[in-house]
Amino acid sequence: MLGKNLMSCSFLLTFLTLVDPLANVAPNGQATQSSLYANNVHAVNVINGDMTGLCSHTANQSSPWWKLDLLAVHRVLAVTIFNRPDCCPERLIGAEILIGNSPSTEKALAAPLVMEILSTLTHTFHCGDMEGRYVVVILPGQKRILSLCEVEVYASLAGVLMQNVALSRTADQSSSHPDGPARNAVDGNRDPNFAKGSCSLTHQESNPWWRVDLQNVYTVTAVMITNRNEFENRLDGAEIWIGNSLEDNGAKKSRCAIISHIPKGRTFYFPCSSTEGRYVTVFLPGTKKILSLCDVQVFPLDYADGTYI
Numbered sequence: 001m002l003g004k005n006l007m008s009c010s011f012l013l014t015f016l017t018l019v020d021p022l023a024n025v026a027p028n029g030q031a032t033q034s035s036l037y038a039n040n041v042h043a044v045n046v047i048n049g050d051m052t053g054l055c056s057h058t059a060n061q062s063s064p065w066w067k068l069d070l071l072a073v074h075r076v077l078a079v080t081i082f083n084r085p086d087c088c089p090e091r092l093i094g095a096e097i098l099i100g101n102s103p104s105t106e107k108a109l110a111a112p113l114v115m116e117i118l119s120t121l122t123h124t125f126h127c128g129d130m131e132g133r134y135v136v137v138i139l140p141g142q143k144r145i146l147s148l149c150e151v152e153v154y155a156s157l158a159g160v161l162m163q164n165v166a167l168s169r170t171a172d173q174s175s176s177h178p179d180g181p182a183r184n185a186v187d188g189n190r191d192p193n194f195a196k197g198s199c200s201l202t203h204q205e206s207n208p209w210w211r212v213d214l215q216n217v218y219t220v221t222a223v224m225i226t227n228r229n230e231f232e233n234r235l236d237g238a239e240i241w242i243g244n245s246l247e248d249n250g251a252k253k254s255r256c257a258i259i260s261h262i263p264k265g266r267t268f269y270f271p272c273s274s275t276e277g278r279y280v281t282v283f284l285p286g287t288k289k290i291l292s293l294c295d296v297q298v299f300p301l302d303y304a305d306g307t308y309i
């Protein structure tokens with residue numbers, strides 16, 4: 001839902017610069033909050049695009065916050081906040097929206113925008129093209145409760161667009177279920193529903209692995225992995241390795257990350273602290289394991305003056 005002011009803003013943009021109106025990118029991000037008041041008021045409730053659904057709600061605490069990780073640096077034009085329709089809209093007074101590149105919720109994030117008095121349910125804040133990967137709503141002070149019912153972030157990708165060098169590369173895995181060839185995880189389709197035919201799947205075995213050959217040596221800064229909707233715990237404990245040879249199926253290399261848990265259907269971003277390699281391997285150590293990946297994206301940082309080398 002676009003606020004009145006944002007509508008006219010998009011209208012102007014469209015006619016002055018011939019760009020597409022900005023999308024609400026919040027549903028693509030990952031939301032967390034400082035505490036949880038009760039079981040059904042999770043941070044993620046407010047980025048599902050459903051204005052009539054459940055809200056988020058922290059405990060009564062000191063400086064509660066809600067945070068959205070957009071997974072990449074965005075240029076944020078506007079943020080729309082939906083307040084509670086049923087009670088106590090005044091609790092949001094004094095809340096601040098922070099946009100920045102550090103996951104820290106400290107004020108160091110950026111100069112905050114301070115919300116005005118909330119007299120209506122929906123508020124759109126113009127952020128003047130602030131750049132950042134994180135959008136934080138924080139209520140500074142003692143004994144405060146932060147409850148939001150929807151958050152929309154109108155933004156475009158900023159800075160250098162990250163290039164997924166795994167896309168459509170040659171992928172292989174330790175064994176293949178007929179409906180889950182390795183290439184399904186590099187097809188650029190993150191659909192987490194296995195039945196839609198876009199996830200890889202091994203048979204049950206010991207130490208299954210999946211690997212992509214990037215066909216060039218890259219300095220890998222991050223790997224993003226999308227888990228499937230079903231059997232979400234199967235990926236727990238999987239390891240991401242980066243290396244230059246196929247010896248031991250790529251195992252004798254640098255480990256980028258161990259996946260503790262990726263919730264079902266979600267995409268998580270694993271920083272790899274600039275590891276060089278041509279092969280990216282996902283290993284699942286243990287017996288009677290099944291490895292299934294819906295999408296693997298690999299991001300290099302091989303820039304010279306902002307362009308790829």
Ligand SMILES: *[C@@H]1O[C@H](CO)[C@@H](O)[C@H](O)[C@H]1NC(C)=O
Nearest residue numbers: 060061088091142143144145
């Ligand atoms: C938060 O807790 C304090 C006591 O610690 C209480 O006085 C205050 O009313 C509570 N706030 C709300 C909104 O319940």
